[in-house]
Amino acid sequence: MTPLRLTVLLAALLALVAVIALFAGSGGAGPAALFSADEELGGLVLRELRLPRVLLGILVGAGLGASGAALQGFFRNPLADPGVVGVSASAGLGAVICLYFGLSSLFALALPLAGVAGSALGVIALFAIAGRGASATTLILAGVAVNATAGACTALLMNLAPNPWALAEIAYWLMGSLSDASWTEVGFATPVILAGLVVLMPLARGLDALGLGEDTARSLGIGLGRLRLAVVLGTALAVGGGVAVAGAIGFVGLVVPHILRPLVAWRAGALILPSALGGAVLIVLADLATRLLSGPGIPLYLGVLTALIGAPFFLWLVRHTQRRAP
Amino acid sequence: MTRLLLDAVHYQPGPRPFFADISLSFDRSGLVALVGPNGAGKSSLLRLLAGLAEPARGRVIHDGRPLSGLADRDRARAIAYLPPDGRTAWPIEVRRLVALGRIPHLKPLRSLTLADADAVDAALEKTATTHLAGRHFDTLSSGEQARVLLARTLSVGADTILLDEPTAALDVRHQLGVLEILAEEAARGALVIVALHALELAARRADRVIVLADGQIRADGAPARALRPDILADIFGVQAPDGLVSGGLRLAVPTS
Numbered sequence: 001m002t003p004l005r006l007t008v009l010l011a012a013l014l015a016l017v018a019v020i021a022l023f024a025g026s027g028g029a030g031p032a033a034l035f036s037a038d039e040e041l042g043g044l045v046l047r048e049l050r051l052p053r054v055l056l057g058i059l060v061g062a063g064l065g066a067s068g069a070a071l072q073g074f075f076r077n078p079l080a081d082p083g084v085v086g087v088s089a090s091a092g093l094g095a096v097i098c099l100y101f102g103l104s105s106l107f108a109l110a111l112p113l114a115g116v117a118g119s120a121l122g123v124i125a126l127f128a129i130a131g132r133g134a135s136a137t138t139l140i141l142a143g144v145a146v147n148a149t150a151g152a153c154t155a156l157l158m159n160l161a162p163n164p165w166a167l168a169e170i171a172y173w174l175m176g177s178l179s180d181a182s183w184t185e186v187g188f189a190t191p192v193i194l195a196g197l198v199v200l201m202p203l204a205r206g207l208d209a210l211g212l213g214e215d216t217a218r219s220l221g222i223g224l225g226r227l228r229l230a231v232v233l234g235t236a237l238a239v240g241g242g243v244a245v246a247g248a249i250g251f252v253g254l255v256v257p258h259i260l261r262p263l264v265a266w267r268a269g270a271l272i273l274p275s276a277l278g279g280a281v282l283i284v285l286a287d288l289a290t291r292l293l294s295g296p297g298i299p300l301y302l303g304v305l306t307a308l309i310g311a312p313f314f315l316w317l318v319r320h321t322q323r324r325a326p
Numbered sequence: 327m328t329r330l331l332l333d334a335v336h337y338q339p340g341p342r343p344f345f346a347d348i349s350l351s352f353d354r355s356g357l358v359a360l361v362g363p364n365g366a367g368k369s370s371l372l373r374l375l376a377g378l379a380e381p382a383r384g385r386v387i388h389d390g391r392p393l394s395g396l397a398d399r400d401r402a403r404a405i406a407y408l409p410p411d412g413r414t415a416w417p418i419e420v421r422r423l424v425a426l427g428r429i430p431h432l433k434p435l436r437s438l439t440l441a442d443a444d445a446v447d448a449a450l451e452k453t454a455t456t457h458l459a460g461r462h463f464d465t466l467s468s469g470e471q472a473r474v475l476l477a478r479t480l481s482v483g484a485d486t487i488l489l490d491e492p493t494a495a496l497d498v499r500h501q502l503g504v505l506e507i508l509a510e511e512a513a514r515g516a517l518v519i520v521a522l523h524a525l526e527l528a529a530r531r532a533d534r535v536i537v538l539a540d541g542q543i544r545a546d547g548a549p550a551r552a553l554r555p556d557i558l559a560d561i562f563g564v565q566a567p568d569g570l571v572s573g574g575l576r577l578a579v580p581t582s
Contacts, residue, residue, distance in 0.1 A: 076415030202434075209429055211415040212478070215378055219409075220482075221402030221430045266416040266462075 003270040006263050010277035014058065017281050021054045021288040022046065053181040056189060057287045058280040060178070060246045063193040063238030065279020066272050068253020069260075070200045073207035073268030074231045075140055078261075079317060081254040082239040085232070086122050086146030088250070091243035093150040094118020096170050100157045112188045115244025116237070122146050123236045176247035176303020178287050185245040196238025197276060199230055204269025211268050249303045251310020252279050258317065282306075328387075329354045329517045330375060330486060335384035337374060344370055344541045347384070352519065354485075357505075357512040359528035359549075360521040362538035363562065368521035369410060371538065372488045375519065376407040388486070402430035406484035410491045410521075412475045417464035420474050424449055424459075427481030449481035452507055468495040476504060480511065487511060489520040493527065505531040525562065529553050537561055 023046075064082060071080040082088050098104050098114035129142040154174070161167035206227040209217040218224055242249070256278040257271055264270040283302070286309075290300040330352040337345040344367060352358060360368045373379040374386055377393045386393040388404060396404070406427070414423065427449065428442040438446075450456045453473045458466060466474065472495045479487060489508070493501040501524060509531050512518045522528050528535050528549060535552035537545040539561045545552040558564050 205429055205432065209426055211418065212423075212426060212475075213409055213411065213413065213415075215373070215407065215409045218378055218398075219376055219402060219405070219407035220426065221398040221400075223398050261416075265422065266418045267422065268416060 003264050003267075003274065006260070006274050007277065010274055010281065014277055014281050014284070017284045017288075018054050018058065021057070021284050022050050024288060025050075025291055048182070052183050052186045053178050053287065054284060055186050056181040056245060057178050057283045059186070059189050059193045060242035060249065061252060061280035061283030062276040063196055063242040063279070064249065064252040064283070065256040066197055066200050066276035067235040067238045068279070069257040069268075069271040069275035070203060070207065070231050071235060071253070072257050073203075073271065074210065074227070076211060076268075077140070078258055079254070079314075080140065081251065082235055083147070083250055083253070084140060085126060085143030085235070086150055087119050087232075087235050087239045088243055088248055089147045089150035089154070090122020090125070091115045091119035091240045092174060092248050093154050094121070095173065095244055095247075096154050096157055099170050099173060100161070100166065112185070112192075112241070112244040116192060116240040118150075119236045119240030119243065122150060123232050125149070126232065172301070173247050174303070175301035176249040176306070177290075177299070177301045178246050178283075179299060179302075181245070189241045189245045192241030192244075193238050196234045196236070196241065199234030200238065200272055203227060203230055203234070204272060206269070207272075208267055208269040247301075247303055249283070250307050251314065252282055252306055254317070255310055255313055256282055258313075327354050328352065329389060330519075331385075331387040332371075332374065333385045333387060335374060335381040335386065337370060337379065338382045339370070339379070343382075345374075345381075346541070348541070348543065349384075350536070350543070350546075352517055355512055355515045355517055356533040357509050357531060358517070358519045358534045358536065359532035360519060360536050360538060361523070361525055361528050361553075362544075365540075366538040367541045368538055369490050370541075372407070372490050372519065372521055375486075376405055376488050377401050378407065399430050403482070404484055405486045405488060406479045406482035408475060408479040408487075408489040408492055410494065412472055412495070414463050417462045419459075420455065420461050420463060420466070421446065421450070421459040423463055423474060424455075424477045424481050427478045427483075430482065445481050445483050449477040452480055452510070453477040454503070469497065469500050472496055473500070473504070476507065480507075485516050487516055487518045489518070491521055491523065493522065493524060501527055502531075525553060525558070525564075 067082045068080070071082065071085060072078055074080070094114040094117050095111055097118070098111050103114065104111040125146050126142050129145060158167055158170055161170065206217065206222045209220045209222045210227070214224060257275045260274050260278050261271060264274060286305050287302050290302050290305050294300045328351045332348060332350040335345055335348050336343060360371060362368055370379065374381060377386065377396070380394065388396065393401065425438060425442065425446050428438060428445060431442060432438070450459055453476050455470065455473050455477050458470055458474060463471060463474065472492060476489070476492055479489065493504050496504060505527050508518045508520055512533065532549055534547065535545070535549045536543060537552055537557055544561055545554070545557045555565065558566055
């Protein structure tokens with residue numbers, strides 16, 4: 001399958017899944033309500049709840065999928081994922097700090113801004129540890145360290161939480177969900193995640209060359225410092241923007257590129273756009289599932305569902321990679 | 327006329343200087359063999375010449391211009407480099423792998439042109455890997471992998487080709503085959519510098535042999551002169567009573 005055909009196929013699949021997600025479930029209205037301005041309840045549910053929720057799912061999924069593909073290409077490792085380099089956890093810490101100190105009540109955008117600030121800090125810490133000219137292995141180890149630090153700080157804040165409500169708010173937020181999606185979140189996340197995707201898309205050639213090793217890539221004229229910067233910046237924006245509005249949703253960046261890789265003939269560079277679309281499909285589907293499976297008053301969280309699917313897959317992948325390259 | 331020049335290069339990757347004040351000049355074309363025991367500095371020398379390592383002092387000059395002043399892309403078109411550890415991260419198709427050598431020639435966001443495709447075909451043909459074009463890299467034997475990676479290096483179309491141990495994984499017949507290919511590249515006007523462990527190969531096919539030991543040039547010249555008995559005994563601890571050059575191996579039949 002050519003990358004173009006795969007991209008078209010995934011885009012069509014995404015459109016189909018998005019339409020299903022819009023009209024499935026109770027309380028919505030028919031397609032006509034999408035374009036009418038009446039205040040009837042079904043139309044409001046569709047326009048003010050479902051549509052932003054689906055759009056946000058597409059954005060968050062695209063950011064996670066593309067970041068996963070870029071990171072796996074850059075590290076030449078199918079286990080790399082936005083979570084691995086600590087970007088997700090740092091964004092999470094930023095948001096948790098915001099929740100802990102009640103900054104989110106000061107103004108609407110405080111939480112998303114804190115998330116992006118956190119991911120940016122994580123990226124800077126990553127560079128401070130790994131430095132310029134560090135090998136991919138060093139960068140992964142640095143990512144593990146950043147991850148652990150962000151996780152420890154988050155745990156500390158939960159430990160010191162002044163009351164059970166604050167603790168619950170942080171805990172629920174960390175589980176990851178699109179249930180609070182509104183046009184405000186969509187408005188904030190769109191430019192941030194799109195900027196990240198724009199940074200990641202042109203990296204195809206460099207990632208392809210990097211498959212032959214760092215020295216070969218450099219001998220082919222690929223500037224590794226710039227490539228590394230673009231990967232981390234693009235990932236910070238695409239993941240940071242997503243984590244900020246939807247919480248921690250793991251494993252999408254791991255699973256999607258892995259499934260799509262054989263379909264693009266294992267070319268690391270050709271994987272970015274299809275992974276963005278595939279990530280969007282996965283999140284919209286998973287979110288639809290959480291919506292339909294949730295009992296009254298007991299919401300199933302999106303991040304919990306993706307982790308339940310993704311973690312066993314991660315285990316299988318570790319075993320599989322070990323067997324292939326001992 | 328000089329193509330590549332190391333001018334009083336001082337190189338110190340670790341606590342101790344590795345190359346202290348080393349100077350070498352390479353003609354526009356020819357097959358140059360770099361030989362020496364493990365740790366002699368063959369790889370470091372090639373990395374300096376490829377612009378992948380920066381000298382602490384001194385300059386590397388390519389076609390009259392300092393290598394460090396060239397744009398990445400221009401340097402990549404002029405100098406092809408094959409690293410010693412021939413691996414790929416992903417099991418991609420042979421033809422696509424060889425086409426990666428065309429990256430320095432591609433315009434941004436464009437795919438391969440006809441000229442690029444021709445260069446890929448030519449490189450596959452030179453290395454006798456055309457029949458492998460549709461195979462995935464991980465399904466090849468190590469000898470086939472080595473030839474495919476050589477094809478990737480040739481597809482760049484550079485006038486300077488630097489290769490670090492391209493024959494390490496090959497049986498003796500394919501080693502000779504690779505040296506034949508490199509000699510042909512030199513004959514068409516390229517400067518080919520290759521690090522080798524196989525002394526008899528260097529002796530038979532190279533126009534010039536540079537013997538390195540402990541970061542120093544111990545001998546430099548035509549194979550018969552550079553690989554003379556006292557050097558062989560001193561540096562490598564071997565003897566060649568009948569002479570390396572006249573008594574060496576040659577291909578019985580051309581490699582297919």
